Amino acid sequence: MAQSPTKRGKNEPEPRPIIIKKIIEEGHGGHHGGxxxxxxxxxxxxxxxxxxxxxxxxxxxxxxxxxIADYFTPTMVQMREKSAGSNGLFGGESIVDKDNYPHRAAQTGSKSITIPKDASGGEKEGGSAIRNKDRVAFQKLKMMLQAKMAANPKLAQMMKNVRMVETREGLRIDLVDQADFAMFRSGTDQLSPEALSLMKQVAEVSNFTDNSVIVRGHTDAMPYSKGRTVNNWTLSAARAEATRRALADNGVANSRFARIEGVADREPYLPDDPYDPRNRRMSITLAWSGDNPGFAGAAPRGPVDLMAGSGANDPTAMPAEAMAQMAAAKKH
CATH class of the missing domain: 1.20.5 (Single alpha-helices involved in coiled-coils or other helix-helix interfaces)
Structure with a gap:
């Protein structure tokens, strides 16, 4: 039987409550922690x-x-020695030093030469001899252009913007933009004074041969704002035509021009960075003798080093004349 609480007297004070204070000591986790x-x-x-x-x-x-740098870039290791072009006549080398490439070690590939064949499937008689003759001439052109640019202090500074490489179409001379140098005024087809001087040297060197000339304009992937009638296709074609005019004004016969094309951003120098300014460039190709560069199916489109493993194996180049016709049709 439970005991009832003790009764206190009438004047007896109320007992104090029992308070239990429990203190938990913390470890040294504050500012003295680990x-x-x-x-x-x-x-x-x-x-x-x-x-x-x-x-x-x-x-x-x-x-x-x-x-050591190659070790930490395994995607480039396999073909680094043949990077920045093909392993052909110039092997992708700049006319000065391969370390001065504007697109240093960005492209990889191996050269593939299409040898002319006769109806029986054998090698066309004289085909190899013609190619070898062209190669000798192209080598001389390279040395001449190098000497001309080295003799001019202003042009000597632009040697890193010039690249010569053998492709399936012929000898391609690339004139490449950089962050501190542009061939054209931004968004226009107006050549800069420095570019005009460079075009003059290229034209003078090209006149030592009678090979057909292909001019191809390239842009980066930077889009135009909506509502504008111009785009990278029209800009690249207009710049290709401006390059043709500059070459013609400096002595290249109009009959030598086989194709004038604008390919926009479809054949970038740096596929991994389509917005890089070095993708903006002009390609001037001296075609192989005996080929028919005016016919689109005469040779594989585009240079070897840009095709191999870059995903640009099917560039949709649009000639300047065709683009002009399409623009005229839209107006009507």
Whole structure:
């Protein structure tokens, strides 16, 4: 039987309540905790990596550093030695130094030459001899252009913007934009004074042969704002025509021009970065002797080094004349 609470007297004060205070001591997790050790360990690791990098830069040669860089770019390793062009006549080399390429080691590929064949399927008689003759002439043109540019201090600074490479269509001379240099005024087909001087040298060198000439304009992938009638197709075609006029004004006969094309951004120099300014360029190709470059099916479209493994194997080039006809048809 439960005991009833003790009764207190009438004047007896009320008993004090019993208060139990429980204190839980915390560990040293506050500012005395171990979180700072993690941050300090990260800092020490970063400093170790930094000093290791400094040591490598000071203890290795340029060739060894390039090898280390290749190790960390495995997607480029397999064909790095043949990068930035084909392994043909010039192997993708700049007229000065391959380290000065505007698109350094961006393109890969191997050259494939289509040998003329007769009806029996054999090699066409004299075909190889003609090609070899062209190759000798192209090599001389390369040396001449190099000498002309080196003799002019202003043009010598633009040597890194010029690239010569053998393709399935012939000898292609690429005049490439960079962040600090543009062949044309932005959004127009007006050649800059420096570009006009460069075109003059290219025209003078080209006049030492009678090979047909193909001019192809390229742009980057930067789109125009909506509502404008111009686009990268019309701009690339207009710039190709402006290049043709510049070459013609400097002595290249009109009868030598086989095709004037604008391909917009369909054949980029840097497929991984279509907005890079180096994708803006003019390609001037001296066609192989004996070919019919005026017929679109006479030779595979585009250079070898841009086709291999870049996804640009089917460029939809549009000649300038065809684009003009389409524009006229839309107006009517």
């Amino acid at each position: 979180a700072w050790k993690v941050a300090y360990a990260d800092f020490v690791t970063a400093m170790m990596a930094f000093f290791l990098l400094m040591w490598i830069l000071g203890a290795t040669t340029e060739k060894q550093r390039k090898g």
